[in-house]
Amino acid sequence: MNLHLSPAPHVHSPQSTRVLMLNVIVALLPCVIAGVWVFGFAALATVLVSTVAAVLGELVWQALTKQKVRVDDLSAAVTGLILGLNLPAGAPWWLAALGGVFAVVIVKGLFGGLGDNFINPALAARAMLLASWPKYLTHWPAPAGVDAVTAATPLASPGSYTTAQLFLGRIPGAIGEVCKLAILIGFVYLVVTKTISWRIPVAMVASAALCGWVLGANPVATALSGGLLFGAVFMATDYVTCPMTVPGQWVYAVGAGLLVAIFRRFSVYPEGVTYAILLANISAPLLDRCFRRRVYGHEKGEKA
Amino acid sequence: MSSNRTFRGGVHPLHGSHEGKAPTRGEAVRDYIAQTVTILMGMHLGAPSTPCVQVGDHVKLGQPIGEPVGFLGLPVHASVSGEVVAVGPVQSVTNPSAMAVTIKNDFKDEWVPLNPLGDVETCPADQIVPAIKAAGVCGMGGASFPTHVKFAVKEGQYCDTIILNGAECETHLTCDHRLMLEDSKRIVDGLRAAMRALGVKKGVIAIEDNKPDAIEAMRKAAQGREGVEVMPLLTKYPQGGEKQLIHVVTGREVPTKKLPLDVHVIVLNVGTAKAIADAVIDGRPLISRITTVTGHVKKPSNLRVRVGTPVSDLIRECGGYSIPESDVGKVVMGGAMTGFPCPHDRVPVAKANNGVVVYSQREAVELEESPCIRCGRCIDACPIGLNPCKLKYLCDAGDMKRAGEENVMDCVVCGSCSYICPARRRLTTSFKAMKDKIAAEARKGKG
Ligand code: SF4
Ligand code: SF4
Numbered sequence: 001m002n003l004h005l006s007p008a009p010h011v012h013s014p015q016s017t018r019v020l021m022l023n024v025i026v027a028l029l030p031c032v033i034a035g036v037w038v039f040g041f042a043a044l045a046t047v048l049v050s051t052v053a054a055v056l057g058e059l060v061w062q063a064l065t066k067q068k069v070r071v072d073d074l075s076a077a078v079t080g081l082i083l084g085l086n087l088p089a090g091a092p093w094w095l096a097a098l099g100g101v102f103a104v105v106i107v108k109g110l111f112g113g114l115g116d117n118f119i120n121p122a123l124a125a126r127a128m129l130l131a132s133w134p135k136y137l138t139h140w141p142a143p144a145g146v147d148a149v150t151a152a153t154p155l156a157s158p159g160s161y162t163t164a165q166l167f168l169g170r171i172p173g174a175i176g177e178v179c180k181l182a183i184l185i186g187f188v189y190l191v192v193t194k195t196i197s198w199r200i201p202v203a204m205v206a207s208a209a210l211c212g213w214v215l216g217a218n219p220v221a222t223a224l225s226g227g228l229l230f231g232a233v234f235m236a237t238d239y240v241t242c243p244m245t246v247p248g249q250w251v252y253a254v255g256a257g258l259l260v261a262i263f264r265r266f267s268v269y270p271e272g273v274t275y276a277i278l279l280a281n282i283s284a285p286l287l288d289r290c291f292r293r294r295v296y297g298h299e300k301g302e303k304a
Numbered sequence: 305m306s307s308n309r310t311f312r313g314g315v316h317p318l319h320g321s322h323e324g325k326a327p328t329r330g331e332a333v334r335d336y337i338a339q340t341v342t343i344l345m346g347m348h349l350g351a352p353s354t355p356c357v358q359v360g361d362h363v364k365l366g367q368p369i370g371e372p373v374g375f376l377g378l379p380v381h382a383s384v385s386g387e388v389v390a391v392g393p394v395q396s397v398t399n400p401s402a403m404a405v406t407i408k409n410d411f412k413d414e415w416v417p418l419n420p421l422g423d424v425e426t427c428p429a430d431q432i433v434p435a436i437k438a439a440g441v442c443g444m445g446g447a448s449f450p451t452h453v454k455f456a457v458k459e460g461q462y463c464d465t466i467i468l469n470g471a472e473c474e475t476h477l478t479c480d481h482r483l484m485l486e487d488s489k490r491i492v493d494g495l496r497a498a499m500r501a502l503g504v505k506k507g508v509i510a511i512e513d514n515k516p517d518a519i520e521a522m523r524k525a526a527q528g529r530e531g532v533e534v535m536p537l538l539t540k541y542p543q544g545g546e547k548q549l550i551h552v553v554t555g556r557e558v559p560t561k562k563l564p565l566d567v568h569v570i571v572l573n574v575g576t577a578k579a580i581a582d583a584v585i586d587g588r589p590l591i592s593r594i595t596t597v598t599g600h601v602k603k604p605s606n607l608r609v610r611v612g613t614p615v616s617d618l619i620r621e622c623g624g625y626s627i628p629e630s631d632v633g634k635v636v637m638g639g640a641m642t643g644f645p646c647p648h649d650r651v652p653v654a655k656a657n658n659g660v661v662v663y664s665q666r667e668a669v670e671l672e673e674s675p676c677i678r679c680g681r682c683i684d685a686c687p688i689g690l691n692p693c694k695l696k697y698l699c700d701a702g703d704m705k706r707a708g709e710e711n712v713m714d715c716v717v718c719g720s721c722s723y724i725c726p727a728r729r730r731l732t733t734s735f736k737a738m739k740d741k742i743a744a745e746a747r748k749g750k751g
Contacts (some may be wrong), residue, residue, distance in 0.1 A: 002635045004645065006670040007733050009719035010663060011317050011324075011640040017677055017726045074673060115675040115727075244680030244693065270457065293689040295711050296547055297560040 015194070020239075021074035023195040027186035028081050028234065034169055034179030036141045039089035043175045047084035049093050053100030054080025061109045075105040075114050076104050082122040082234055083175025086227065086274075087129075088140050095136055099125040122239045123231075127274050136220035140172035153271075154225040166224040187233045200242060200253040201232040207257025208232075215265045230258055231273040241281040250288035256280035305511045309547040310538035313687040314429045315720045317475050317541055317640060319625065323642065324476040324516065324661075328596050333482050335606055336621045338409065341383050343369065343398055345403040347654040348442035350376025355405050361388045361748060364416045366589045369405050375577060378450050379440045383610035397637045397644045404652070407612070411703040417589035418707075424497040432501035432584055439583030440590050441653075445469060445480075445544070445573030445722050446638060448656035451580065454570050455501060461501050461565050467553050468495050470511040470545030470574040476640025479594040482606045484511070484518035487578055488525035494577030497584045498570070499531060507532045508553050509574070514539040540611035542643060542718040546571050548687050550581040555702030560714050566639050575658070595653055599662035602626045609653055615660055616649045623661060633668025636661045641719040662690045671728040682721035682731060688714050692721035692731040699734040704742055712738050 037044040057074035062069045071077075080100045087096055103125035111117045130137045140153050153172050154161050161171050169179030177183070190196045208228055209219035223229065236242060236256055243252050256276050264273020318324040346352030353370030354616040357363055363382040370380030386409045421427035421435055423461075426609040437452035447671060457463060468491065472480040495507045509526065512520050512577050513536045526532040534717035537543050537552060547558050549571055556567040564571055572580075575593065589610055595618065598604040602623025609618065615635065619625060625632055682692035690711055697705040715735045722732040 001629050001632050001649065002665075003632070003648065003663075005647065006668070007730075007736075008636075008638075008643055008646065008730065009317070009641045009723045010661075010668075011313070011636065011723065012671060012728060013317075013724050013726070014728050015724075016728065017674055020677075020679070020726050026743065052404060070674065075677075113536075113675055116679050125406060152691075226322040231689075239677045239679040241678075242622060244678055244683050244691075246684070279394055292691070293683065295560070295714055296551070296688040297557050297562070298711070 001219065015075045017075070020077050020195050020227060023190060023193045024078050024234070025074065027189045027195070028078075028085065028176070029084055030182035030185045031176040031179065031230070032081075033242060035089065035175035038169050038178055039175060042141075042204050043089035045093070046087050046091050046096050047081060047175060050087065050096040050100040051077055051080035054083065054104045055142075057101035058104040058109070061105045065109070067113065070114070073114065079103050079108070079121045082176075083125050085124045086122065086174050089175050090136070090141055090260035091136055095129060095133060101131050102128055115240055117240060118285070119278050120238045123235055123274055123278055123281075127278060130274070131135045135281055140174075142172050143170045143178075154221070163220060163224065166185040166221070168193035174227060174230075177227040177259055180224055180229050183229045183233055190233070190237075196237045197249075199246070200237045202235070202254035203250055204232040204236055204257040204260075205229060207254040208260040211255075211261035212264065217261070217262055217265065222261070222264070226264070226271050227273040231277055232256075236277050236280065241284060243287045244285045245288050245291045245293065247291040248284070251287055251291075252280050252284055255283065307374055307536040307538050309552050310543065311687055313470060313689070313720065314540040314542060314548075314684055315685050315723050316539075316649075317723055323519070323539070324598070325478050325481070325514075328476075328478040328517075328598050328606055329481055331383075331478070331482070331605050333594050333607055335513075335610050336607045336613070337384070338613040338615070339412070339619050340406060340408050340614075342393075342394055342404050342406045342614065343612035344381060344652060344654050345370045345380055345405070346368070346399070347448060347553070347611070348378045349382065349447065350374060350378070352403055353380045355391050355403065357388050357391065357405060358365055359388055360387070361405060361693055362390060363415045364730040365485050366418065366591060367416045369407075374499055375455060376450050378404075378442055379438065379589075381589040381591055382407055382441055383612050385412050386410040393464070395647060395651060396654070397646055400510055400647075402591060403611075408534050418601075420587035421584050422449070424493045424500065424581065427584060428499075429500045431443060432497050434441050435583050435587065435620045436580055439579065439588065441576060441579045441583055442577060442655055443573055444575035444593060444655050444656055444658070446658060447644065448654070449574070452571070452718050454565075455498070457565060458504060458715055462568055463504050463565060463570055464568045465506045465508060465554055465570075466495060466498050466504050467500075467549055467569060467571045467573050468507065468509040468514075468577050469524065469544050469546075469549055469571055470509055471549065471629065472515070473500055473539070473541045473544040474641055474643075475541075475566070476598050476661045477596045479596045479606055479658050481515050481518050483578060483594055484515070484574055485521050488521045490581045491522070491577045492525045492529050492579035493573050494579070495532060495572075495584060496529060497580050498572060498577065502570075505531050509534045510549055511535070511552055512537050512538055512539040512543055541720065542687055542716070545687060545716055545718055547716060560711070590655055593653070593655060593657070595657055596659040597622045598659070600625055600627045600632065600664055601662055612652045614650050614652055615646060618660055619649060619662070627664055631665050632662060633665035634663040636663065641723065673729050674727045676727050676729060679726060681724045681726065685720040685724040687718060687720060688716060690715060692735070696729060696731050696734050699738040704745065705740070709741060714741060715739060
């Protein structure tokens with residue numbers, strides 16, 4: 001008999017990091033399928049390129065820096081997938097690849113790897129691509145079967161699409177963010193599998209719709225256009241870059257929603273979700289510090 | 305009978321399989337009497353007792369074989385009658401050289417003369433605590449704190465509530481459950497004796513709502529007994545943790561660095577209450593206990609065994625391992641959240657050993673630690689309100705000062721954070737090590 005002596009606890013929750021990441025990948029599949037349905041196979045190519053680039057990028061980076069290679073935790077795959085879904089269908093392959101590598105090596109790897117990056121890698125990569133090659137990132141192909149070669153996004157020309165079109169995604173936009181139905185399916189999956197709590201997505205979308213309404217926008221259109229829903233479900237909820245405490249998450253989500261409304265109303269870029277979440281990411285550690293739980297047997301705020 | 309009384313945080317280990325209790329909760333307690341027992345001198349918290357018998361001596365059942373040492377000292381008694389065959393160090397679960405007395409059973413079960421006090425309601429109240437001490441009673445839920453010391457109410461302190469812990473929130477264990485079903489009256493007697501000893505008016509028996517039959521049985525037994533009530537609690541780990549239990553039952557929190565008596569409460573395990581009743585009513589010392597034997601054994605059971613019975617005997621009594629011996633990966637004394645892994649299966653059962661759980665090699669492999677993904681699950685799970693994620697960095701860096709500021713000393717080492725962590729970080733292990741280090745440092749400072 002060869003007995004192990006590892007200390008308690010002797011059982012663990014079945015939700016390992018890899019299981020959680022796999023849940024996210026599964027939750028993203030409806031968005032991938034919807035993207036292909038709306039934009040054709042060019043969408044699939046873009047998503048695959050960024051995903052493969054992110055995984056390979058992480059593998060090579062971890063090998064070169066002599067770290068333990070941990071691509072099997074699937075976090076790089078999630079990052080690449082989310083980045084790809086944030087790009088226009090048919091974006092140049094090198095752009096998707098560069099974004100994937102930038103996300104995992106510069107934003108994540110250089111800051112110490114999984115858990116130590118303070119902003120969401122996929123979002124930061126998207127922001128970098130947007131700043132460096134704006135023409136590719138603002139060139140939205142129209143859904144397959146729609147006439148115009150490059151159509152105006154619903155944010156740029158509000159009112160030109162019906163709510164049904166907005167909901168099902170027969171509109172121009174990034175691959176993963178157009179079909180709200182697919183995003184909602186993914187959201188329900190994530191909540192049911194307890195991968196994420198409903199808190200951040202619901203609070204962020206509600207806050208954006210409400211604040212937008214105060215600023216004169218139609219709340220339904222606010223919720224259904226641009227990358228708000230996709231960002232709220234898949235990017236604002238990134239464990240690493242959102243607050244860990246429950247009250248911190250409320251403030252973070254409401255704040256991010258408010259920023260979306262403000263950016264959409266006042267900035268030249270109609271799409272403020274990326275920047276709103278990035279700013280909220282930066283505030284997350286601070287929020288966690290403000291909302292410490294009271295320790296059993298201590299008065300509020302008392303130190304040992 | 306379900307309840308929503310609970311505390312904040314916590315986890316639900318093995319929830320899908322009835323907390324691992326399904327195989328044994330319907331198994332009535334069976335007696336098993338060993339041929340040879342190895343009785344440890346250090347079964348309680350505090351200094352080990354000194355053996356007071358020699359090899360070749362004949363001892364009777366219940367005869368003192370170890371004398372108490374120091375303030376937390378407790379006597380130890382022979383759990384069988386027969387001949388002392390060895391006195392010396394043996395391997396215990398946690399100590400490679402623990403002083404022990406080994407007795408070969410002559411199966412006569414001849415008792416030493418006992419000193420019963422009789423009915424718990426009419427016996428002299430001032431003799432109850434001495435009887436408990438003389439019987440060698442210590443906490444039987446795991447912590448093994450000498451029970452008579454819990455009753456030492458200091459100047460200015462008082463006790464108004466005694467809580468019996470029948471939560472049995474640890475996974476796999478059903479010994480308290482069976483005890484509550486099969487010996488309900490004795491448990492209430494023990495509680496009443498404890499209440500009378502300190503003049504306490506209120507006794508609460510707290511039970512998780514996954515044991516409706518035990519709640520029913522205890523309610524029946526408590527009927528007509530002065531000041532005794534049964535309180536069902538939500539099934540959640542660590543519901544039976546002393547601090548959680550006190551908060552749920554009384555609404556009071558034990559201030560940091562203080563003891564339950566500082567909020568006028570004493571918590572006793574239901575098994576301890578039974579031992580108190582035996583000590584008072586019959587004058588019988590603590591020589592046996594119920595132990596749940598489960599996991600990969602052929603016939604999972606609840607066995608009433610003599611203190612000092614080797615674990616291998618328990619396994620054999622349960623039909624042996626149900627997997628090839630080479631596939632046995634871990635033999636754990638206690639539940640999955642706080643139990644201790646045995647170095648081999650011949651270690652003896654002590655007074656506080658409530659279970660033996662056998663894991664396969666596959667279940668026993670230590671999961672590799674990976675980077676923290678900052679998911680916050682550990683923070684939500686901690687019943688104390690600590691930030692295990694942050695605390696782990698401080699403990700691993702050996703930063704005693706800042707770990708202290710983050711209240712590591714308030715950690716109850718419940719394992720909830722390690723259980724829930726998707727990155728499999730050994731949070732609890734780090735905190736335990738840091739707590740031991742800080743405590744050792746404090747002792748050095750004093751001495
Ligand atoms: S549960 Fe584990 S991974 Fe999650 S925050 Fe805590 S330590 Fe980090
Ligand atoms: S082991 Fe300590 S830190 Fe972890 S959950 Fe339990 S009390 Fe909290």
